[in-house]
Amino acid sequence: MKIFHPLRTLTNYPSTLLRYDASAGLSVFLVALPLCLGIALASGAPLFSGLVAGIIGGIVIGSLSGSELSVSGPAAGLAVIVADAILKLGSFETFLVAVVLAGVFQLALGLLKAGRFSGYFPDSVIKGMLVAIGIVIVLKQIPHALGRDNDYEGEFEFQQLADGENTLSEIYRAIATMSPGAVIISVSALLLLIAWERIAKKGVTFFKVFPGALAAVLAGIGLNELFRLAAPTLYMGRSASQHMVQIPQIAAGQSFFSIFDMPNFAELSNPQVYVVAITIAIVASLETLLNLEASDRLDPEKRVSSPDQELVAQGMGNMLSGLIGGLPVTSVVVRTSANIYSGARTRVSAIIHGFLLMIAVFLGASLLNRIPLACLAAVLITVGYKLAKPDIFVKYYKEGFSQFIPFIVTVLGIIFTDLLIGIAVGTVVGILFVLYTNSQSTFRVVRNGKDVLIRLQKDMYFLSKPELKEALRELQPGDRVVIDGSQAGFIDHDIYNMLLAFKETAHSLNIYYELKDVGLKKLVSRPNKANQEVTVTD
Structure with a gap:
């Protein structure tokens, strides 16, 4: 560089x-x-x-x-x-x-x-x-x-x-x-x-x-x-x-x-x-x-x-x-x-x-x-x-x-409109694809008999909500479930509220339900030896 x-x-x-x-x-x-x-x-x-x-x-x-x-x-x-x-x-x-x-x-x-x-x-x-x-x-x-x-x-x-x-x-x-x-x-x-x-x-x-x-x-x-x-x-x-x-x-x-x-x-x-x-x-x-x-x-x-x-x-x-x-x-x-x-x-x-x-x-x-x-x-x-x-x-x-x-959206947008409109449309599509990509494989479900671990593996945006809701819906009465959010740098407000609300559902289904290191997480910057690092706070 x-x-x-x-x-x-x-x-x-x-x-x-x-x-x-x-x-x-x-x-x-x-x-x-x-x-x-x-x-x-x-x-x-x-x-x-x-x-x-x-x-x-x-x-x-x-x-x-x-x-x-x-x-x-x-x-x-x-x-x-x-x-x-x-x-x-x-x-x-x-x-x-x-x-x-x-x-x-x-x-x-x-x-x-x-x-x-x-x-x-x-x-x-x-x-x-x-x-x-x-x-x-x-x-x-x-x-x-x-x-x-x-x-x-x-x-x-x-x-x-x-x-x-x-x-x-x-x-x-x-x-x-x-x-x-x-x-x-x-x-x-x-x-x-x-x-x-x-x-x-x-x-x-x-x-x-x-x-x-x-x-x-x-x-x-x-x-x-x-x-x-x-x-x-x-x-x-x-x-x-x-x-x-x-x-x-x-x-x-x-x-x-x-x-x-x-x-x-x-x-x-x-x-x-x-x-x-x-x-x-x-x-x-x-x-x-x-x-x-x-x-x-x-x-x-x-x-x-x-x-x-x-x-x-x-x-x-x-x-x-x-x-x-x-x-x-x-x-x-x-x-x-x-x-x-x-x-x-x-x-x-x-x-x-x-x-x-x-x-x-x-x-x-x-x-x-x-x-x-x-x-x-x-x-x-x-x-x-x-x-x-x-x-x-x-x-x-x-x-x-x-x-x-x-x-290709940017290319077509500029050709058939003008530079700024084409860039704007392409950028919006690009951001949507970033969000979609980040929503893939954001969590992992591990089942061992009645023990279930749902590990949040990366940042959790609202696009992961349908898939996560389906995983919660598949839990069975008597399951012992732990939601581990220690690896998630960011947890969207919608995701957090959904996990919190499922506590009542779990109680009614006789499901042991524990949230581990799950909260409204925000990205905060602070300097370190490498000039800057991203830390997570609850």
Whole structure:
């Protein structure tokens, strides 16, 4: 188990890792660019606000994060909340005040050590979330790969806000209206990415160092420009076309500072601002903690992130993002997954992606607006596939239904609703399976003639009540019965009352009935030589 402090990583950064982190940072930048713009568009906010959030998420949160591999930016899961909040508060400037306050609340949560709650999500649910996100990425990118862009980049809900379709109907319409130019670009980019990765695995230096995602994007730009010259009917257009990356450009003579929106702090007296701030803080913190758990599971070095440090970093990031006109920021699965699968070693990759976003905004818009979304769709489809490989389903199926059912429920819940609903449903199912599993073989009945010992072997929850009641019902008149609770760390209130009430039944049936070390037991913690142990008190 490895735990790293952010300042230690940056201060003692080994230069030998730079080529890995630089390559990964560039790949994440290419993925993050359309996502930042698409989420801003879906939120009803200025397009620059999405880019500002991406820059803050990379540079600021990347530097302070509790994780080496997590990447932060504007999150699709907050798009509906943001759009609704802007309408309720009346202006984007007032909404920015709520973003600043949300950052303050997150900072307080981090300082209060609230990050520990991330450990309460079952592993099967976290893995289900990763697989579901992988499937959703693939499904959502198929229309873009086919040239249909009615739905914005970055939306992961099943019911689409942009055009009233859903994930499956959007694919059907994309197939019916596919653009040959987009298909050629996306298929070529996808084949290039597959071949690039295979050659890189064989140890060819150039293919290991040069990012496959960048090669796919350059190939997409080249093909589209070739279409423009030799086959105009296949040409996908430039920035004026919906199918291209569309970075807003600073107009000639426009002030550098004029592109930033500033919060209207005169609205601090508006109670609705605080309601929106608390909502954003809770949802953003939940998404961040979930993604932190997921990134630790994907980390090849199996490092353990600090959730409390991450909440502090997110709070600082959201405060700054709100101050200069950015959307709320969270740790996000898609960019984190792209970062890990691109070979990132440390947080430097996230920081590099943030600087590249900043360069793109101020210097590279005209060039980047030549990128067709079809080639970026190919890059995202490869990331999605790696998250949702078929052998993951086989692995969880072999681990038994107690793991597979919460896993598959989480997967289906996220695919057919959204991230938070799917996680909530999966977690509830996971908890029920934990309770069910704990209710199995919780006691043992040993009979020797008329002597009967009922030994409570583990924690006794209410789910064990029917089976225990049946065992008591099978006792015969004249039996000498001892209920031994010395091995039970916890005895549920219902179980205790039932055992106590059976005393009268036993007396009427001439059954000797003794309760040994049976009471309302609660788990109490106290330190010992191993730092902490659980003791039982009556």
